[in-house]
Amino acid sequence: MRSLKVLLLAASLLAGLAVSAAQAAPVDVQWWHAMSGVNKERIEKFANDFNASQSKYRVTASYKGSYTETMNAVIAAYRANQQPHIVQVFEVGTQSMMMSGAIYPVYQLMADTGHQVDWSGFIQPVLSYYFTPDNHLLSMPFNSSTPILYYNKDAFAKAGLKDPPKTWQQMDEYVHKLGVSGQKCAFATSWQSWVHLENYTALHGVWFATEDNGFKSLDAKLQFNQPVVVKHFELLQSWVKEGLMSYEGRGAVPDPAFSSGKCAMQTASSANYGNFTRDAKFAWSAAPLPIEAGYPVRNSTIGGATLWVLKGHAKEENEGTAEFLGYLASVPVQVFWHEATGYVPITMAAYRQAKTDGYYNANPVQEIAIEQLTRVAPTPVSRGLRLGNLVQIRDVMDEESENIWSGKKTAQQGLDDMVRRGNELLRQFQQMQKQ
Amino acid sequence: MVKRVIFRERLLPYLLLLPQLFIIGVFFYGPATDTILNSFLLTNPFGLGWKFVWLDNFIYLFARSEYLNSFLVTVVFSLGVMAVSLGFGLLFALSTHRVTLGSGFYKSFLIFPYAIAPVLSGVMWLFIFHPTIGVASFLIRSVGINWNPLLDGTQAMIVVVLAAAWKQISYNFVFFLAGLQAIPLGVLEAASVDGANAFRKFVSIVFPLLTPTLFFLMVVNVTYAFFDTFAIIHAVTNGGPGQSTNILVYKVYADGFIGLNLGSSSAQSAIIMFIVICLTVVQFRYIETRVQYEMT
Helix, strand or coil, X not given: CXXXXXXXXXXXXXXXXXXXXXXXXXXXXXXXXXXXXXXXXXXXXXXXXXXXXXXXXXXXXXXXXXXXXXXXXXXXXXXXXXXXXEEEEEHHHHHHHHCCCCECCHHHHHHHCCCCCCHHHECHHHHHCCECCCCCECCEEEEEECEEEEEEHHHHHHCCCCCCCCEHHHHHHHHHHHHXXXXXXXXXXXXXXXXXXXXXXXXXXXXXXXXXXXXXXXXXXXXXXXXXXXXXHHHHHHHXXXXXXXXXXXXXXXHHHHHCCCEEEEXXXXXXXXXXXXXXXXXXXXXXCCECCCCCCCCCCCEXXXXXXXXXCCHHHHHHHHHHHHHHCCHHHHHHHHHHHCCECCEHHHHHHHHHCCHHHHCCHHHHHHHHHHCCCCCHHHCCCCCCCHHHHHHHHHHHHHHHHCCCCCHHHHXXXXXXXXXXXXXXXXXXHCC | CCCCCCCCCCCHHHHHHHHHHHHHHHHHHHHHHHHHHHCCEEECCCCCCEEECCCHHXXXXXXXXXXXXXXXXXXXXXXXXXXXXXXXXXXXXXXXXCCCCCHHHHHHHHHHHHHCCHHHHHHHHHHHHCCCCCHHHHHHHHCCCCCCCCCCHHHHHHHHHHHXXXXXXXXXXXXXXHHHHCCCHHHHHHHHHCCCCHHHHHHHHHHHHHHHHHHHHHHHHHHHHHHHCHHHHHHHCCCCCCCCCCCHHHHHHHHHHXXXXXXXXXXXXXXXXXXXXXXXXXXXXXXXXXCCCCCC
16 A cells, blocks of 8 residues: 555656646747847847846847848748747838738738737837738837937037038038138948938938838839939938948948948947947037928838748747747837947937936937928828838949949939849849749 | 789779769769759749749849859959969969979968868958958058949959969969979970070970860869859858859848758859850860970
C-alpha cells in the first residue's frame, strides 16, 4: 500500500512538472528591424523590458541591415517559410507590402486577438498614410518623422540674421546674405525627393499622382511636374550654380553636412534631433519647412517606418505580437522613444504626457515636427503616397535631381523625365499584380 | 611499343569527380538555370505567384534608353579598368623584375592590395576622393579644378575606375612578373649585342613573349570588370550621379533587390552571362591565334 502511494505521488509530481514546464516555455515572437547604432540598443531595451514585464511571450529583436536589406531579408524568409512575426518596413515599401499577400493587417490582428484599440487617440497623419481605403490600419506606426528646417544660429548671427525664414522667398534672401557673410555652403538638403517633391507637393496642395496619390487605384500616374514645382527646382538650381547650395548626396548621407557646421541651413528629417544634439558644436535650432508666400498652411507628410505583421503564424504567437505592439504604443515607451530620438510620438496621450512633463519648454525643437504634422487635418492631397515601386521611383527622382543640379538638364526636363520614368515603373508594378 | 597505363577502375573516376561536379552544379548550373527560367517570368517578389511572359522582359529592357546607356557605361568602365590595371601591372612588373635590392619589399607591397576585399577598396577610394572630406579632393581643388564626383559623371567614373583597377593591378603584376622571369636572358643579351635599345627590345622581344600572359590576363580582366566590380559601384556611387556609373551588373542588383523586379533582373543577368561568353569565345578564336607560345 505504501509503495503504491509513493508511486502515485511520484507520478503526479512528474505530471505536474511536465505541465508546468510546457506552460513555462514562453511563446517566441521574432522582430526584424533596420535600426543601427544607438537606436538598435533602444529597440533591444524595448524587447527586454517587455520580456521582463511578463512571462507568456518572448520578443527577440534582430537587426537585418538597412531598410532595403531588411525588406529583402523578409522576402527571402517568406519564400522559405521562415518569416518573422513583425518586420519594420520604410514608408516607401507600403504599396509593395500591401499587395504582397503576405501581411496580416494590424486592425484585423487587434480585432482577432480581442484587443480594443482607440485609433482616434493616435496622431492622425501618422496613421492615415497606412490606412486602407475604408480607413482601417494596415501597419503599426513606430518611428515616424517629418522633414524640418535646421539652421545654424552662429552662422545666422554672423550674417546679421535672427529669426528663421518662413517662405522660400525669404530663404532666397537668407541664402544670399549667408553667402555674402562668407558662409561656404548656405543650404543643403537630405532626402531631396522626400523633402522637395513628396512634401513640397503636399504642403502646396499639388497632386503628386492621380487617383488620390495612388490611394484609389493602381492606375495612378505621376503628375508633380507642375509649374510651381518647376519654379522651386529652378530656384534651387540657381543656388547650386551660384555656389550657395551644395549637393551632398542622396538619402541621409548629407546629414553630417549640417552637424559639422559646413552648411548653415539644411532640410532634413526631424529624427536627427538626437544626432545633432550630440554632434553639433554650435548653437542651432529648427523651424517648420518654408512654404511659398501666399499659400495656405497645410500639414507635411511622414517618413520613417512602420511595423508590419506577417501571416503564417500560430494563434498564440499572433496574440504575443498584438500584446507587444500594444506595449510599444504605450505612453512610457512612446515618451522615451520620442525624447531620445526625435521621432514623433504616435499617440496624443504620449504627446500630452511630454507636454505636462514640461519637456517642450526645455526642448522646443522637438515640438516642431508634431506641430507641422498636426496643424491642420490631413486632406487627400496631403495624406502621403500609395505607389508601387516607390523605392525605385525615389532612385529615379534622385538621379534626375542630380542631372538638374549639375546643369545637365533644365528643371523642366528633369522633372518631366522623372514623371515619364516613374510612370513606366508604376505600369510595371501594375502589370506584376495582374496574376 | 608504347607503354600505356590503363586504370581498371570503372566507377572510381566518376566518384572522384563527383564532389567537384556537385559544387559546380549547386553553385553555378543551378543558379544559372534558375536565372534563365526567371527571365521568362514576371514574379511576385514574395514568391506568391508568377506569370509566363515569353521574351517581354528582354524586349522591355532593350526598348529603354537607360539600359542602352548602361551598356555604354559598362564598356567605358571595362576599357578603363583594363587599360589602367594591365598598363600599370606591366609597368610595375617591368620596373621591379630586375631589381635586386629590396625586391622582396617591392613585390610584397605591390601584391598586397589584391588581398583587400573590393568593398573595402571602394570605401577607401570614396574617402580619399570624397568632395567634402577627401584628401585628394583638397589637393585637386587647390589646383583649381572644381571636383565633385557626387555631381559630375565623368569624375565619378574616374573614381570608380581607379578603385576597381587598383586591386587588379596587383593581380596582373604577379602574372606579368612571372611572364618576364620566363624570358631567357640569352635572347635579350643577343639583342643588346645587335644594338637594340631598351624600347626596341621591349617591342620586338619582351612584349611578343608576354602575349600568352597578356591573353590570359585579358580574359580574366574582362570577367572581373563585368562581374566582380559590383561591390565597388555599390560602395562608391550607387550607380550615380545621374546614371553615369550604372554598370550592367549594378543594374541587375538595383532592379532585382531594390526594385524587386526579379524577372527583369534575371533577364539582365542572362544577358551579361551571354556577353561574357561571347567575349571569351572571341578572345580564344581570334586573339589566341596571335599569341606566341614559343619562340620562333
